[in-house]
Amino acid sequence: MQTNNSLGKYLIIIGACVILAGIIIYFFHDKLQWIGKLPGDIRIEKENFRFYFPITTMLLVSLIVSVLFRLLRNFL
Structure with a gap:
């Protein structure tokens, strides 16, 4: 039953x-x-078309989440 507690x-x-x-x-x-x-986020806007790919934002969020999970794993 240890798995239920964790x-x-x-x-x-x-x-x-x-x-x-x-x-x-x-x-x-x-x-x-x-x-x-952010610089590096790809944004293309035309009359009837929009394309948005926030690659820099995704990398930043991924880095922050990875650091938080690593800290949580070390302290818990």
Whole structure:
């Protein structure tokens, strides 16, 4: 039954992270306008066509999430 305890612990941690992200976005959305508009994000806009590929933003988010998971794994 050890797996149920660890699964519950991880679900609580993920839920707390989602709530924290929601609070940050709710209260600081006006200060986070730069997300998705970084140099390296590909944006093509024409009359009837839009293409958006936020590659730099995705790399930055991936790096931050990887560092957070590594820190959580070391401390838990």
